[in-house]
Amino acid sequence: MPKLLLLPGDGIGPEVTAQVRRVAEKLAPQITVDERPFGGISVDTLGTPLSDETLEAAKASDAVLMGAVGGPKWDGVPRPMRPETGLLRLRSGMQVFANLRPALCFPALADASTLKREVVEGLDIMIVRELTGGVYFGQPRGIEVLPDGQKRGVDTQVYTTSEIERVSRVAFDLARKRRNKVHSAEKSNVMETGLLWREVVTALHAREYPDVELIHILADNAAMQIVKNPRQFDVLVTDNLFGDVLSDEAAQLTGSLGMLPSAAIGAPGMPGLYEPIHGSAPDIAGKGVANPLAAILSFEMALRWSFGLHDLAGRLSAAVTAALDGGARTPDLGGKLTTAQMGDAVLAGI
Structure with missing residues (x-):
């Protein structure tokens, strides 16, 4: 059976990926859905933003869909332990070079x-x-103390x-x-x-x-x-x-x-990595008001690019359009629907 790995992550990530799971279970029950800790929550529970086991599970899946990573809680941790470092390692480990x-x-x-x-x-x-290249990965990089006591930061752009x-x-x-x-x-x-x-x-x-x-x-x-x-x-x-x-x-x-x-x-044969481009939005995390459509539409892209289920992708895209045409709006769009209610609106159109 085709496999989808969910990496909910931090902040609003678990809230929006929960709606993806609901959509996947209704629209594409033939897809097996697994879930692993990733990002800050993985730092807290496993001592690393991306465990070796999670990376191997990602590479063994047909597609990986993540929520978001990071937040003020982890701003002071050493860079190798930052949630964002786990994301860079995930991208590099999965060899996904085109976003x-x-x-x-x-x-x-x-x-x-x-x-x-x-x-x-x-x-x-x-x-x-x-x-997977450029200034985010180039070496040398780091912050050094100069002889006069000043600090100098170095990032290297390489292609x-x-x-x-x-x-x-x-x-x-x-x-x-x-x-x-x-x-x-x-x-x-x-x-x-x-x-x-x-x-x-x-x-x-x-x-x-x-x-x-x-x-x-x-x-x-x-x-x-x-x-x-x-x-x-x-x-x-x-x-x-x-x-x-x-x-x-x-x-x-x-x-x-x-x-x-x-x-x-x-590379051909490697799973795709899908994610909403928004961040973890810690200011609204836990309030149930995050817009799940970016995550749901990321799953729509996964249906097309990784699973080859173009008909189902078209149905999901049409359901999102119908929900919006019907006036469904979360607060970021000027409405009052909760995250789950926006998920309900999409599910009603499938």
């Missing part, structure tokens, strides 16, 4: 965005973020040709199934890795994807264009750091971070 982050504006939520309806209505962007090529192929292949346009964002004007990124993407495009429109854009200009004219973008490919920032910016165009799913994919 797919759609920014899709549901018609019923066009007025929920902070931008005007005419700017965001019909928005459909796919951001492809390189996930190789093969790392850039493999994530760019994902972007070009996606564009061929969409509107056939790729924006590649970097800072080639001031960064050597940005210059290499542009050179590699240009060469790959000429060699393998000449039919796809390629537009190079500096990452800071991309940030401006996302709020100025977001519908000009189809697929946007970029590195780990810029992808982290730009995808969160694009998410806000849709009305709420609580609406945006993501998928991380890698």
